[in-house]
Amino acid sequence: MKFIHTSDWHLGRQFHSVSLIADQRAVLAQLVAFIEENPVDAVIVAGDIYDRSVPPTIAIELLNHVIHQICGTLNTPMILIPGNHDGAERLGFGAEQMKNAGLHIISDFEQMLEPVILRSQSAGEVAFYGMPYSDPETVRAALQTSVSTHDEAHQLLAQKVREHASPTQKQVLISHCFVDGAIESESERPLSIGGSDRVSHEHFIDFDYVALGHLHQPQQKGAAHIRYSGSLMKYSFSEQHHKKGFTLVELNQDGFVSAEPVELTAPHEMRILEGELNTILEQGKTDPKHLDYLLVRLMDKHAILNPMEKLRAVYPNVLHLEKPGMLIGVEQDMASARLSRSEIDMFRDFFVEVQDCDLSAEQERAISDIINQLTRQ
């Protein structure tokens, strides 16, 4: 049996006030195309399908479209759980009515013990258990227990699923949580403050596969069959070197066989460019990826007029600008440097910047005269 494990789609997300919906649409089209060419038995989405509990209409339409293609046209079952960004009740609307069409949205604890059972020749019956995103408060209220940490909550839930599981079936668990020791990215929203959101991978070890969501970097933790697929695409500049995509999982009669990352490429990558303005502008002229979403770090040591405007003339999607070059040695020198530069020095910098040529001797004299008159007053 082969299935796709994906998570953290964050449909409707904005990045530096830019909507990412077109990129999300393009990346999901690649996912659909993959399934079309490489049929799988199921597609799992391990939470954070939307970026927020009340998603924008455009995100709802995109999810609807993707579901229509995967469940409808390609006749491939989908199993979804809400993450900490999703509104479980909103996402779960009509879940009961959608089951027969192969769309399984598992958004409460009762449904957690009603696994989606799929059959294949290679692996026999496989039971997919979805654990909706569960902070300790929710678990305490829903199950009338006294758990106080994410770890205790997940230990209890995993145990409940294990008790329910049939030995004649393989078991896949879907969960949205932070497994202790796994690597964070900048684009995740913490589940709680101060590290109390960490969950031990030990609770998950007995499953045949654990499809995790929440962390945006693809990774395994504790064992090869306990994995994060990572987010659908990059959601922060700190992820510029991540390979994003989904995980293709294979099970057989003996359980876990393999988990292979498959890359998806967003039309706009998120990249950091570092260098002096002129170098960046020059390379931009021939950069085939000049439409990428960029953070630019200008290393120039002198002031620059309207750098954003200049950069956007070649890289239209510069979303953020840093000027660390302006800060080099700043602690020691800033006060004295400012004081030691005369008005005429500063005007000369400004003139070069605006006119792109040096002051002529005559211009230099003229501005000197004016400044002298002014400073003498």
Added chain:
Amino acid sequence: MKFIHTSDWHLGRQFHSVSLIADQRAVLAQLVAFIEENPVDAVIVAGDIYDRSVPPTIAIELLNHVIHQICGTLNTPMILIPGNHDGAERLGFGAEQMKNAGLHIISDFEQMLEPVILRSQSAGEVAFYGMPYSDPETVRAALQTSVSTHDEAHQLLAQKVREHASPTQKQVLISHCFVDGAIESESERPLSIGGSDRVSHEHFIDFDYVALGHLHQPQQKGAAHIRYSGSLMKYSFSEQHHKKGFTLVELNQDGFVSAEPVELTAPHEMRILEGELNTILEQGKTDPKHLDYLLVRLMDKHAILNPMEKLRAVYPNVLHLEKPGMLIGVEQDMASARLSRSEIDMFRDFFVEVQDCDLSAEQERAISDIINQLTRQ
């Protein structure tokens, strides 16, 4: 064939800042109980299912619950269209996946020409065509035509449905619009300004039944088979004498047979009480419906201290207070009346109001002395 025609549920509505969800839940439970005892072939909801395009979670949960009972437990198909209060794309999420479970949400014009076809011995095949709420702008954009009024838009849509319709089937049209000449209520939101939202009933005359939504008073318009079921419950005090509920429709081989209103009763009625404070307080003590949502019109002609507090002691759900009694003859007399009343007169009124007894002779002397001292200054 028998089906239920209902509309304008407005789930999630607030009334004078009070949530009506408990009343909506109770009324819908009566609807479900009716179907349980009197099986029908379908339940139609002709728009304004939610009160707003982004409904509160509690409203989504209630709709989910009702759908689960009607489509699931009672195995009765439901056909829903969005109204002007609903967000069509939000409401339409997963519609394709829900069809097989008997839940039909018709939220775009393509789906309008894919009728839900139900069969019965008495009426043969009946095609239910849902016309999602359509202002002229939407119709213009979706169908690339030049309609400019609601009337033209609905004429065109009805004509498209008629062209599609098969002569071997009965046709039921579901629409959310304002049929010209029908009676408005205070709780409807106008579809457009200045009467340009009116639609002629002539466009609908050839259908076997037209299930309308938008107007909150149950009524027929133009013919017995073109009907508004009215809203689920009262949504303004002006509707105090409306009978709310749903319409039970019967069709046979020859088409329309009957449409019978069936009443639903909200736990809290909306009523207007008119009279003097003491009379209302007195009757409240034995009023079995003292928890109703009330507008109270106090006819007393003198000032009353804290009337709301007094009323709510017996009628906890007084939501609005009017004092027309205070205004009688006010135009002529107010200025002179105020001026002609001495301080001692006003204090006497106040004392009676607070203490519920007259000033004693001694008290009268004391307050007179104090006032005299003060006014002499």
